[in-house]
Amino acid sequence: MTATELDLEAATSEGDLLLEVEDVTKYFPVRTNALIERSHASVKAVDGVSLALRVGETLGVVGESGCGKSTLARLIAALHPVTSGKIRFKGQEITKLDRRHMRPLRRSIQMVFQDPYGSLNPRRRVGSILSDPFTVHTQMSRAEVREQVRDLMARVGLSSEHYNRFPAEFSGGQRQRIGIARALALRPDLIICDEPVSALDVSIQAQIINLLEDLQDEFMLTYIFIAHDLSVVRHVSDRIAVMYLGKIVETGPVEEIYSRARHPYTASLLSAVPVADRAFKGERKTRVILSGDVPSPQNPPSGCRFHPRCPKAQAICATEEPLLEQKAGDPAGHLTACHFPVEEGEPLAMASREAVVATAPIDGAQEQP
Amino acid sequence: MSLLEVRDLRVSFDTDDGTVYAVQGMSFSVEPGQTLGIVGESGSGKSVATQAIMGLTPGATITGEAKLEGVDLLAMSERELEAIRGSQVSLIFQDPLTSLHPLYRVGHQIAEAMRVHSQVTKAQAEDRAIDLLGQVGIPEPARRVRDYPHQFSGGMRQRVMIAMALALEPKLIIADEPTTALDVTVQAQILELLARMQRDYQTAVILITHDLGVVADVADEVVIMYAGRPMERAGVEAAFVEPHHPYTQGLLQSIPSYSGRTGKLRPIKGYPPSLMRQINECPFASRCPYVHDECRVAPPPLKPVGTKPGHLSACVLPADRVGLSAAAPEGAAAGAGAAEQ
Numbered sequence: 247m248t249a250t251e252l253d254l255e256a257a258t259s260e261g262d263l264l265l266e267v268e269d270v271t272k273y274f275p276v277r278t279n280a281l282i283e284r285s286h287a288s289v290k291a292v293d294g295v296s297l298a299l300r301v302g303e304t305l306g307v308v309g310e311s312g313c314g315k316s317t318l319a320r321l322i323a324a325l326h327p328v329t330s331g332k333i334r335f336k337g338q339e340i341t342k343l344d345r346r347h348m349r350p351l352r353r354s355i356q357m358v359f360q361d362p363y364g365s366l367n368p369r370r371r372v373g374s375i376l377s378d379p380f381t382v383h384t385q386m387s388r389a390e391v392r393e394q395v396r397d398l399m400a401r402v403g404l405s406s407e408h409y410n411r412f413p414a415e416f417s418g419g420q421r422q423r424i425g426i427a428r429a430l431a432l433r434p435d436l437i438i439c440d441e442p443v444s445a446l447d448v449s450i451q452a453q454i455i456n457l458l459e460d461l462q463d464e465f466m467l468t469y470i471f472i473a474h475d476l477s478v479v480r481h482v483s484d485r486i487a488v489m490y491l492g493k494i495v496e497t498g499p500v501e502e503i504y505s506r507a508r509h510p511y512t513a514s515l516l517s518a519v520p521v522a523d524r525a526f527k528g529e530r531k532t533r534v535i536l537s538g539d540v541p542s543p544q545n546p547p548s549g550c551r552f553h554p555r556c557p558k559a560q561a562i563c564a565t566e567e568p569l570l571e572q573k574a575g576d577p578a579g580h581l582t583a584c585h586f587p588v589e590e591g592e593p594l595a596m597a598s599r600e601a602v603v604a605t606a607p608i609d610g611a612q613e614q615p
Numbered sequence: 616m617s618l619l620e621v622r623d624l625r626v627s628f629d630t631d632d633g634t635v636y637a638v639q640g641m642s643f644s645v646e647p648g649q650t651l652g653i654v655g656e657s658g659s660g661k662s663v664a665t666q667a668i669m670g671l672t673p674g675a676t677i678t679g680e681a682k683l684e685g686v687d688l689l690a691m692s693e694r695e696l697e698a699i700r701g702s703q704v705s706l707i708f709q710d711p712l713t714s715l716h717p718l719y720r721v722g723h724q725i726a727e728a729m730r731v732h733s734q735v736t737k738a739q740a741e742d743r744a745i746d747l748l749g750q751v752g753i754p755e756p757a758r759r760v761r762d763y764p765h766q767f768s769g770g771m772r773q774r775v776m777i778a779m780a781l782a783l784e785p786k787l788i789i790a791d792e793p794t795t796a797l798d799v800t801v802q803a804q805i806l807e808l809l810a811r812m813q814r815d816y817q818t819a820v821i822l823i824t825h826d827l828g829v830v831a832d833v834a835d836e837v838v839i840m841y842a843g844r845p846m847e848r849a850g851v852e853a854a855f856v857e858p859h860h861p862y863t864q865g866l867l868q869s870i871p872s873y874s875g876r877t878g879k880l881r882p883i884k885g886y887p888p889s890l891m892r893q894i895n896e897c898p899f900a901s902r903c904p905y906v907h908d909e910c911r912v913a914p915p916p917l918k919p920v921g922t923k924p925g926h927l928s929a930c931v932l933p934a935d936r937v938g939l940s941a942a943a944p945e946g947a948a949a950g951a952g953a954a955e956q
């Protein structure tokens with residue numbers, strides 16, 4: 247079975263297939279010294295990712311900063327060409343569509359960007375930015391468009407007093423809501439949310455997440471939800487994909503991943519979450535602080551890319567790349583790419599703390615409690 | 616003497632549609648080596664307040680007092696402020712892409728920031744830039760200093776900003792959402808780096824964030840903002856364990872882990888008041904489950920509450936009524952929220 251097929255088994259509900267990503271890569275060329283040497287080095291931002299999504303599902307994508315989440319999102323939204331691999335949307339291959347055929351796609355796949363300010367034209371008023379989707383893709387009258395825009399703004403918690411303002415005149419969280427409103431405008435099939443709520447206070451976060459969930463129920467929307475806040479991801483996702491240096495290292499149903507993470511990277515990620523409500527009840531967890539040099543996607547480590555920082559690594563990890571596969575005892579759809587998956591109840595924290603001492607720590611890491 | 620003492624800060628903007636009263640009376644102080652967390656509603660004036668005291672809100676009308684080691688920043692000329700920014704006070708902005716110049720290499724930008732304020736050679740500054748990028752966890756820093764901002768991921772750009780802020784070992788770092796775009800492991804590393812600066816140099820930190828977990832972890836004191844005003848101020852433990860203000864309580868109850876995996880999240884119902892007028896009642900009144908006539912008379916001043924010294928709340932409810940168990944059952948705010956609309 248291909249990785250996509252394996253992943254499909256995990257796709258929770260029955261539902262129709264919406265998106266298939268098959269062995270997709272994205273390499274960015276690197277100019278080391280533009281004048282003298284023409285280097286062929288590249289940053290392997292996404293390096294062989296496969297996944298599948300059914301209609302109405304939410305896939306959470308988590309992973310270290312720089313591991314390729316936003317790049318993957320841009321590939322799926324057809325904002326970057328892929329280096330290799332295939333992406334199918336509703337059965338149609340979208341990786342080599344021409345402009346004309348791309349247009350309906352642009353309407354069906356929307357993206358909420360991580361950097362809201364960078365994606366809003368600073369010289370245009372917000373009301374007019376939000377009118378665009380309607381004027382470009384529909385035949386609505388100006389009055390109708392205005393009505394729609396006001397309705398959208400209200401849904402994301404902005405009021406009509408914001409209609410005539412420029413992006414710079416908003417707070418960070420308000421700008422993020424403009425981006426969300428813009429993505430929702432035309433009721434797309436798939437919305438890729440790249441850190442959609444991290445700039446919002448928790449109450450508005452909750453409001454937006456409830457809104458996204460209601461819209462999902464109402465219109466069978468499908469989401470890819472990228473976020474660093476693991477409790478938010480847990481709340482919204484049906485399934486999770488954990489990325490590390492351009493690859494998916496673990497994927498599965500959300501509760502499965504949160505309660506029985508098998509990949510040491512996933513386990514350390516989950517251990518590092520600061521949790522507000524527990525901090526004062528004497529429940530502070532032991533954090534696994536990853537040590538070792540942060541690897542670069544230009545020269546990824548051999549074998550398992552996580553091995554230089556992994557508390558469980560052994561010789562084979564440096565030479566042989568582990569496949570993303572179902573491990574003994576795991577349910578279908580829970581796939582892990584690791585030679586020595588974490589066993590239930592295994593004290594990873596202890597192992598890792600020794601590793602911190604043993605390897606050259608990143609500055610400061612050795613002082614972690 | 617406090618390192619920074621802000622008193623009755625007010626900031627407003629004139630727009631085409633009228634005046635926006637973004638900050639309507641904010642007071643706080645920061646001691647050397649201390650971390651003050653500022654949390655609260657999106658749009659409540661957290662960024663504007665901290666930028667205004669550093670002279671970074673062009674066109675704004677500002678009143679009040681902001682004394683850095685006894686000298687009022689609000690009375691300074693632009694040139695004097697510029698000398699202070701970067702050397703004594705560093706800012707890490709919420710929006711890393713806009714605060715980096717798109718056409719200059721990141722290493723150059725860090726090095727220039729250093730050279731403006733201290734006597735280092737170009738080569739020294741560039742070495743230091745590489746060192747700093749390494750400290751904030753950027754892989755292959757020696758190569759990455761030559762990259763442009765668009766070649767960095769969101770979280771990496773944020774770390775470039777952090778590296779810049781640390782460059783001059785300032786007395787005060789104002790960090791506006793410094794770790795939002797970072798995964799939890801890098802976040803832990805950055806917070807540790809800040810903590811180390813605080814230990815080694817007695818640096819004070821103002822940390823603005825929506826991540827209550829981070830605040831609980833690293834802040835000594837917390838200010839909770841709503842509609843341009845502080846609603847509550849407390850030592851970090853009191854803020855989380857014995858919150859007094861209904862807004863603080865509502866905020867804490869919106870955290871996903873409070874509602875469990877399956878339950879719907881419980882945002883505070885209703886919407887914040889318009890900032891296009893000065894608010895002359897409790898700003899939270901339209902959404903508060905406990906609102907009564909007294910709340911409508913004037914914005915309640917901060918008063919001592921709870922059991923811990925220094926715990927203040929701008930709510931008229933009895934001072935001993937603290938803690939989340941004192942908060943309203945779900946749904947109690949429904950009517951109040953609807954009233955605003």
Ligand SMILES: Nc1ncnc2c1ncn2[C@@H]1O[C@H](COP(=O)(O)OP(=O)(O)OP(=O)(O)O)[C@@H](O)[C@H]1O
Binds near residue numbers: 310316
């Ligand atoms: N246009 C580009 N040119 C060169 N390299 C790039 C470009 N865009 C991204 N990269 C590199 O690709 C890698 C993945 O970046 P990406 O933005 O996908 O990460 P991410 O997982 O979204 O990280 P974050 O959580 O910090 O947003 C990074 O090493 C980044 O520096």
Ligand SMILES: Nc1ncnc2c1ncn2[C@@H]1O[C@H](COP(=O)(O)OP(=O)(O)OP(=O)(O)O)[C@@H](O)[C@H]1O
Binds near residue numbers: 635637659661
């Ligand atoms: N230049 C401006 N002109 C008019 N209004 C402004 C301007 N800058 C900010 N505002 C308004 O001032 C208020 C406070 O903004 P600020 O950026 O301080 O919010 P914040 O508390 O930092 O929010 P967030 O958590 O979303 O970043 C907001 O309502 C915003 O719309």
Ligand code: SF4
Binds near residue numbers: 861862898901906929
């Ligand atoms: S002062 Fe009144 S309206 Fe304001 S928070 Fe307290 S009880 Fe609620």
Ligand SMILES: [Mg+2]
Binds near residue numbers: 315316360440768769
């Ligand atoms: Mg990203």
Ligand SMILES: [Mg+2]
Binds near residue numbers: 418419662663709
């Ligand atoms: Mg802000």
